[in-house]
Amino acid sequence: EPEVTQTPSHQVTQMGQEVILRCVPISNHLYFYWYRQILGQKVEFLVSFYNNEISEKSEIFDDQFSVERPDGSNFTLKIRSTKLEDSAMYFCASSAGLEADTQYFGPGTRLTVL
Amino acid sequence: AQSVSQHNHHVILSEAASLELGCNYSYGGTVNLFWYVQYPGQHLQLLLKYFSGDPLVKGIKGFEAEFIKSKFSFNLRKPSVQWSDTAEYFCAVNALSGYSTLTFGKGTMLLVSP
Numbered sequence: 001e002p003e004v005t006q007t008p009s010h011q012v013t014q015m016g017q018e019v020i021l022r023c024v025p026i027s028n029h030l031y032f033y034w035y036r037q038i039l040g041q042k043v044e045f046l047v048s049f050y051n052n053e054i055s056e057k058s059e060i061f062d063d064q065f066s067v068e069r070p071d072g073s074n075f076t077l078k079i080r081s082t083k084l085e086d087s088a089m090y091f092c093a094s095s096a097g098l099e100a101d102t103q104y105f106g107p108g109t110r111l112t113v114l
Numbered sequence: 115a116q117s118v119s120q121h122n123h124h125v126i127l128s129e130a131a132s133l134e135l136g137c138n139y140s141y142g143g144t145v146n147l148f149w150y151v152q153y154p155g156q157h158l159q160l161l162l163k164y165f166s167g168d169p170l171v172k173g174i175k176g177f178e179a180e181f182i183k184s185k186f187s188f189n190l191r192k193p194s195v196q197w198s199d200t201a202e203y204f205c206a207v208n209a210l211s212g213y214s215t216l217t218f219g220k221g222t223m224l225l226v227s228p
Contacts, residue, residue, distance in 0.1 A: 107157035
């Protein structure tokens with residue numbers, strides 16, 4: 001069964017550094033998402049992406065964040081200048097359609113900002 | 115905006131006990147409803163979903179959930195849990211408003227003792 005994959009599984013960075021989290025969505029899916037889960041808290045929506053542009057974003061997704069689909073397979077989340085509070089598990093998800101389709105999640109990248 | 119509340123943060127059961135995890139959502143319109151499970155060290159996996167039709171939906175591993183529209187609830191049930199059901203369970207809602215955001219509850223950690 002096709003899966004969403006994410007790399008790296010763990011990322012440790014210094015505050016102020018840029019990080020890029022990578023995701024390979026399921027190949028025939030058209031909608032891509034990033035969520036995050038701060039330790040002990042709920043999974044929170046960050047951004048959705050369709051047709052090479054952001055379709056929706058939450059208030060968490062400020063100017064420090066950006067997403068890109070640099071080629072036909074990868075979907076990346078960049079954090080320009082990491083803060084301590086960016087430490088979280090970041091999940092990528094993809095779906096074939098919009099409203100009536102299930103989002104399939106990747107295994108997550110645990111980001112630790114020191 | 116929609117919100118999801120899960121009544122129990124931690125549930126401890128013995129094997130063969132019956133399980134019911136509560137989930138309520140607040141949103142005035144039509145929704146899709148999901149239960150995701152996260153086994154220790156693994157990623158979010160879809161357990162079951164409700165889009166329309168029969169309000170009693172059956173998922174993988176013997177789980178089922180019932181959508182009660184009048185109560186804005188989507189409780190998860192399993193008649194007899196196993197040790198392997200130890201995991202965190204997340205209820206999620208997707209409002210059919212043209213957007214695709216999943217709103218998650220805080221999760222319920224289920225520990226099944228052998």
